[in-house]
Amino acid sequence: MIPEIGEFALIIAFFLSVVLALVPMYGASTANDMWMSYAKPLAMGQFLFVIISFVCLGYAFSQDDFSVVYVAQHSNSQMPIQFKLSAIWGGHEGSLLLWALILTGWTFAVSRFSKALPLDMLARVLSVMGIVATGFISFLLITSSPFARYLPRFPADGADLNPLLQDFGLIVHPPMLYMGYVGFSVAFAFAIAALLSGRMDAAWARWARPWTNIAWAFLGMGITLGSWWAYYELGWGGWWFWDPVENASLMPWLVGTALVHSLAATEKRGVFKSWTLLLAIFAFSLSLLGTFLVRSGVLTSVHAFASDPERGFFILMLLAVTMGGSLTLYALKAPNVKSESSFSWLSREVLLLVNNVFLTVMAITVLLGTLYPLLIDALGQGKISVGPPYFNAVFVPIMCTMALAMGVSIAVRWRETTLQSVLNKLWKPAVLSILIGLGFPFIYGNGFDARVFLGISVGLWIISTVGTEFIGKFRNTQSITNRLRQLPLSYYGMMVAHVGVAVTAIGITLVTSYSEERDMSMHKGDTVEIAGYQFTFQGTHVVKGANYMADQATIEVVEDGQPVATLRPEKRRYNVKNAMMTEADIDASLFRDLYVALGEPLEQGAWAVRMHYKPYVRWLWLGGILMALGGLLTVADKRYRQSSPNQEARHA
Amino acid sequence: MLLSSFLLSAAIDVYKFDDPEKEKRFHQLAFELRCPKCQNQNIADSNAEIAQDLRTKIYQMLNADKNDNEIVDYMVERYGDFVLYEPRVKPQTYLLWYGPGLFLLLGLVVVVLIIRSRKKAYNDTHNHEPSLSNSEAKALDALLKTKQGKKQ
Amino acid sequence: MPRVLLFVPLLLFMILAGFLWKGLSIDPRELPSALIDKPFPEFSLASLQQPDRILTKQDFLGQPVIVNVWATWCPSCRQEHEQLLVIDQTGEIPIIGLNYKDERDLALQWLQQLGNPYQFNIFDEQGMLGLDLGVYGAPETYLLDAQGIVRHRYVGVLTAQDWQELKLMIKGWDSVKN
Numbered sequence: 001m002i003p004e005i006g007e008f009a010l011i012i013a014f015f016l017s018v019v020l021a022l023v024p025m026y027g028a029s030t031a032n033d034m035w036m037s038y039a040k041p042l043a044m045g046q047f048l049f050v051i052i053s054f055v056c057l058g059y060a061f062s063q064d065d066f067s068v069v070y071v072a073q074h075s076n077s078q079m080p081i082q083f084k085l086s087a088i089w090g091g092h093e094g095s096l097l098l099w100a101l102i103l104t105g106w107t108f109a110v111s112r113f114s115k116a117l118p119l120d121m122l123a124r125v126l127s128v129m130g131i132v133a134t135g136f137i138s139f140l141l142i143t144s145s146p147f148a149r150y151l152p153r154f155p156a157d158g159a160d161l162n163p164l165l166q167d168f169g170l171i172v173h174p175p176m177l178y179m180g181y182v183g184f185s186v187a188f189a190f191a192i193a194a195l196l197s198g199r200m201d202a203a204w205a206r207w208a209r210p211w212t213n214i215a216w217a218f219l220g221m222g223i224t225l226g227s228w229w230a231y232y233e234l235g236w237g238g239w240w241f242w243d244p245v246e247n248a249s250l251m252p253w254l255v256g257t258a259l260v261h262s263l264a265a266t267e268k269r270g271v272f273k274s275w276t277l278l279l280a281i282f283a284f285s286l287s288l289l290g291t292f293l294v295r296s297g298v299l300t301s302v303h304a305f306a307s308d309p310e311r312g313f314f315i316l317m318l319l320a321v322t323m324g325g326s327l328t329l330y331a332l333k334a335p336n337v338k339s340e341s342s343f344s345w346l347s348r349e350v351l352l353l354v355n356n357v358f359l360t361v362m363a364i365t366v367l368l369g370t371l372y373p374l375l376i377d378a379l380g381q382g383k384i385s386v387g388p389p390y391f392n393a394v395f396v397p398i399m400c401t402m403a404l405a406m407g408v409s410i411a412v413r414w415r416e417t418t419l420q421s422v423l424n425k426l427w428k429p430a431v432l433s434i435l436i437g438l439g440f441p442f443i444y445g446n447g448f449d450a451r452v453f454l455g456i457s458v459g460l461w462i463i464s465t466v467g468t469e470f471i472g473k474f475r476n477t478q479s480i481t482n483r484l485r486q487l488p489l490s491y492y493g494m495m496v497a498h499v500g501v502a503v504t505a506i507g508i509t510l511v512t513s514y515s516e517e518r519d520m521s522m523h524k525g526d527t528v529e530i531a532g533y534q535f536t537f538q539g540t541h542v543v544k545g546a547n548y549m550a551d552q553a554t555i556e557v558v559e560d561g562q563p564v565a566t567l568r569p570e571k572r573r574y575n576v577k578n579a580m581m582t583e584a585d586i587d588a589s590l591f592r593d594l595y596v597a598l599g600e601p602l603e604q605g606a607w608a609v610r611m612h613y614k615p616y617v618r619w620l621w622l623g624g625i626l627m628a629l630g631g632l633l634t635v636a637d638k639r640y641r642q643s644s645p646n647q648e649a650r651h652a
Numbered sequence: 653m654l655l656s657s658f659l660l661s662a663a664i665d666v667y668k669f670d671d672p673e674k675e676k677r678f679h680q681l682a683f684e685l686r687c688p689k690c691q692n693q694n695i696a697d698s699n700a701e702i703a704q705d706l707r708t709k710i711y712q713m714l715n716a717d718k719n720d721n722e723i724v725d726y727m728v729e730r731y732g733d734f735v736l737y738e739p740r741v742k743p744q745t746y747l748l749w750y751g752p753g754l755f756l757l758l759g760l761v762v763v764v765l766i767i768r769s770r771k772k773a774y775n776d777t778h779n780h781e782p783s784l785s786n787s788e789a790k791a792l793d794a795l796l797k798t799k800q801g802k803k804q
Numbered sequence: 805m806p807r808v809l810l811f812v813p814l815l816l817f818m819i820l821a822g823f824l825w826k827g828l829s830i831d832p833r834e835l836p837s838a839l840i841d842k843p844f845p846e847f848s849l850a851s852l853q854q855p856d857r858i859l860t861k862q863d864f865l866g867q868p869v870i871v872n873v874w875a876t877w878c879p880s881c882r883q884e885h886e887q888l889l890v891i892d893q894t895g896e897i898p899i900i901g902l903n904y905k906d907e908r909d910l911a912l913q914w915l916q917q918l919g920n921p922y923q924f925n926i927f928d929e930q931g932m933l934g935l936d937l938g939v940y941g942a943p944e945t946y947l948l949d950a951q952g953i954v955r956h957r958y959v960g961v962l963t964a965q966d967w968q969e970l971k972l973m974i975k976g977w978d979s980v981k982n
Contacts, residue, residue, distance in 0.1 A: 039975070055708060058792070063773060074766050076733075144685045160893050234697075234741050236696070238697075244692070268750055274810075281813075284904060285817075292824065294825075294826060296824075297828075297831075297832075298824065298827040298828060298830075299827075299832055300689060300691050300832045300833055301692050302690075302692055302693065304691070309828050312828045316821065316824055316828065319824075320819070320821055323817050323821075324814065324821070326794070327813050327814035327817055329810040330814075331807070331810040331813070336807055336810070341776035342770055342771060343767075343770075345767065350763070350767060353763045353767075356762055357759035357760060357762075358759075360759065361752060361755045361756045361759055363779065364751075364752070364755055365751070365752040365755075368747070368751055369748065369821070371820075372739075372745075372747075372748050373832070374823060374827045374830070375823055376744060377827075377830050377832070378823050378826040378827055378830065379743055380734065381803045382734075383733070383734040383832075383836065384733045384734060384736070384745070385686050385737050386740070386748065387684075387686065387692075387735050388683070388694075388737060389684050389737050389738035390682075390738050390739060390748070391736070393738070394749075447768050517679075519665065519666055519667075520666060521860075527721070542793060597664065599664030599666075600664070600667075602666070606665050608664040608665070610664045611663070635833065688835060688940040689940040689941050692835075700941075701941075702940040702941060705931055706935075730838055730839070730935065730936060730937070730938040731835075731837060731838050731938050732836070732838035732938070733813065733939070734835055751908070
């Protein structure tokens with residue numbers, strides 16, 4: 001009964017989304033206040049019914065209702081409850097329902113937190129989001145219902161969730177990712193609404209900024225969590241594979257970063273209006289493209305959902321309508337008149353343009369590499385693969401060059417800056433970064449290393465330019481605390497986010513250049529030395545988990561005679577599918593990880609053991625967290641906590 | 653395809669190398685070669701039977717003092733270009749390898765053009781204004797500069 | 805900036821959509837053999853049923869043959885066995901077996917229980933011939949012409965439809981000869 005309620009609620013949500021897509025939009029174009037005022041309650045209603053549907057699915061999981069096909073495919077009675085619930089988004093249908101939930105959630109949030117928005121703008125924005133919701137809910141209902149049933153005969157127990165997914169990572173990574181991914185639909189909706197209304201002045205940028213920054217922060221956090229999860233879960237210590245599904249999340253983030261910056265320029269200086277509109281469309285389009293790539297079977301990936309060309313076709317239609325429609329609208333109505341303000345060669349506007357070029361090219365590069373095998377195959381030119389060696393080779397130089405520009409941008413003002421003042425501000429950070437970069441590999445490693453020099457200098461360059469600028473703010477102040485409080489939160493946000501980029505860059509550089517790894521056959525009592533740590537294998541014993549049995553090894557790690565950690569990696573065999581899985585154990589710290597994974601048992605009681613020393617790997621994710629935090633800080637800025645149009649007018 | 657009990661984790665082999673340089677090359681080659689059968693994994697990370705066989709083959713070839721090119725060519729002869737994660741540079745892949753650099757250049761050129769056309773447009777519209785005397789121009793400049801200083 | 809330029813993103817998207825559409829009908833996991841139009845690799849391995857007899861390429865040159873890669877540990881091989889027997893019955897083309905990374909006793913038992921559609925079986929215990937052939941899993945079926953050149957490869961269970969295709973290919977050669 002409950003699954004049927006879930007399906008029915010989804011049907012109601014569908015109708016509500018259709019009405020939301022049509023009525024307020026019509027009201028906006030005919031200046032009919034009453035029709036426009038339907039937008040808010042419709043947004044709430046749509047969200048409410050998707051919640052009901054979602055809860056019904058959750059209920060089916062928690063009650064082990066294996067008559068529901070999706071539950072039987074992804075759950076099992078022996079699974080711990082937290083995984084039963086997160087299994088809701090463990091497969092295609094359920095994760096789509098999560099998509100719909102988050103989409104309608106964002107729509108509801110926009111309807112609630114937009115008091116400053118003129119009614120016709122709000123009506124259009126919500127309508128556009130309603131159109132997207134219509135697409136996704138119809139996709140769910142027509143091709144991918146999570147509520148399909150196995151009646152009258154259904155399995156006694158479920159097929160179990162893939163053991164790799166039975167982990168904390170599943171609980172947090174997809175929801176966080178989708179919050180970001182789907183959140184770009186808000187910026188998209190604002191852009192479309194601006195194009196439709198013909199009001200493409202700086203105001204739409206101001207309204208769109210907080211929503212975009214929040215979505216961007218969530219997406220960044222989602223990607224960071226994904227990387228961290230893959231690292232500790234998959235057993236080989238890698239943290240990014242340039243897999244198509246990973247790329248699908250990175251591309252909108254790159255364009256989203258460009259958008260975040262471009263919106264700033266459009267809001268503050270009224271420039272690049274047309275380009276910013278295009279970026280907003282582009283960012284969400286990449287989200288949709290990602291959804292297509294992951295669910296259509298067009299590309300092979302370990303992460304991909306079960307592929308089905310029929311579903312692929314549907315999403316392609318969705319993509320064609322949304323992207324085709326929005327790009328046509330853009331071509332017809334985007335402003336073609338340059339803004340009045342001008343700027344010189346050395347100005348923040350130019351640096352922002354440069355930033356956008358770099359980020360867009362990075363996104364296009366990732367897109368090109370991801371789709372190239374498909375392109376070649378579709379042209380009948382055979383099968384090729386494009387993987388990490390390509391992406392690393394092409395992406396990293398562009399990234400480094402952009403980092404150089406990042407440092408310069410901090411020292412540059414809006415409209416124009418003199419070369420002299422820029423050089424004055426930058427020469428000290430430049431010298432500092434280069435010197436430390438040169439020296440670092442000698443002190444930390446075994447001599448000069450070009451890659452390390454580059455990575456460290458670039459990272460330090462970003463940090464020191466930010467730092468210099470920050471210190472410069474206190475030049476003529478009496479009270480430091482006053483000044484600290486005066487600086488807007490958006491400034492802190494910018495600093496934290498930029499430092500985050502540097503931290504990630506440094507982490508990547510160090511972990512790539514100074515990791516050490518040994519795969520060894522070890523008997524009880526054997527010791528191996530890696531990077532100054534002694535790893536001693538003390539044998540294994542059997543351990544029983546909720547739905548698995550495991551051989552757990554004990555490995556003691558000692559440094560300079562002092563015990564550092566006891567690691568207990570496991571080789572698990574999950575009961576239901578008889579699937580074997582390695583669960584690594586990690587001694588984590590800010591400056592290094594010690595990572596141990598268990599392989600196969602060998603003859604005479606020996607085991608294959610993999611041991612990694614991974615310096616500064618946590619900096620990777622720390623940087624990601626800082627970036628997300630920076631994004632959120634900018635939104636907390638009191639400029640965005642307007643409650644009435646009057647306050648709005650004063651800031652305009 | 654069969655998997656008797658499938659293994660969801662990294663493959664850990666224990667090959668003994670007499671030469672640490674060879675061990676490094678082994679890891680590098682296993683990282684760059686794709687498992688022909690798996691869902692986008694390199695042969696280092698895959699547990700498929702064929703991946704194990706290929707790793708063993710690489711190990712043997714390294715011990716037989718073959719160089720990296722020979723080993724890669726061996727694999728490509730049998731499995732095609734599909735098995736290379738770093739696509740070879742040939743006319744089919746020119747766009748892939750040279751594209752990003754070209755796009756970047758193109759983008760920067762576009763930026764330059766945009767700035768120049770803006771300046772021209774701005775100058776054109778503003779040339780119709782009455783011109784300022786020298787002292788007025790200086791005063792205007794000074795005013796603008798202090799305003800800039802106050803912002804951010 | 806002329807308005808026409810604003811249509812460029814739309815145009816690019818349409819090209820992309822075209823490729824994605826085409827992509828929906830391609831299977832990215834299907835891998836054509838790297839040896840198409842190249843000679844079957846040289847080998848020198850024992851026969852499955854007569855361990856003393858060493859087989860080489862010469863043993864099947866001179867006529868078109870099907871080489872079927874199979875093993876007892878492969879359930880799909882069991883599935884396609886029926887079809888192989890059918891093909892053998894027609895007598896249209898000889899089937900050579902490549903017993904891949906298997907155990908002799910089990911393989912012999914299998915043939916005894918299920919029937920033997922093969923003219924003879926190459927016992928590739930180490931899988932080295934498989935490696936030279938570009939085999940990445942069982943079952944696989946190769947079509948060779950009379951000169952021992954690989955013309956086609958099927959990966960997975962050989963179906964009746966595949967057999968129809970094979971027949972057409974072979975017929976095509978006959979007409980070329982004549």
